[in-house]
Amino acid sequence: MDRTKTEIRLERRGHRGRYVIDMPSGEPAELTFVESGPGHIIVDHTWVPQEYRGRGIAEKLVVRAVEDARAGGVKITPLCRYVATEFRRHKDWADVLKN
Template sequence: MRKEEMDMEFLIDSNRFYLEDANGELTAEITFTRPNNDFFIIDHTGVNDSLRGQGVAQALVKAVVDKARAENMKIIPLCPFAKLEFEKKEEYADLWRR
């Protein structure tokens, strides 16, 4: 089963979701800002080479999408990867602040 098909348990800070390996080293993260109470700006998505191709980056974007839905927010995907995800996934269209 691909990681994107699983519910991933990301660590959470106020402006990012991320994963660490057993040594506490950062292996994946997505960062976003909240300029006001209307929208998030996704500005970075990064995944360690060891996790590439496993759906981790997609799951990170989905984590921000889920947070935006829960908080009734929109998203501006400035990060090229996040923008591509928004372009590919119709289910994100209602959250995309253009």
């Protein structure tokens, strides 16, 4: 999969949302979240189909969520273990981390 041409789509339904990458296999990669209040989301899940793991796909989803949070003045609580790990690795994301 070409990392430079990955399109990430944001879908919303009420207070729930997800970032989606359509994978060639037909099964999408996704990061899901819940808006828990004004200016706050809880990221609760990431998923990448087995055959695409280890290629930076989940990280692209988290980066997009962080970029959108910054642009919208939103704080993130990472309940998903993968996302929490990424926040620990990227100290420069502290501005969007909900304490």
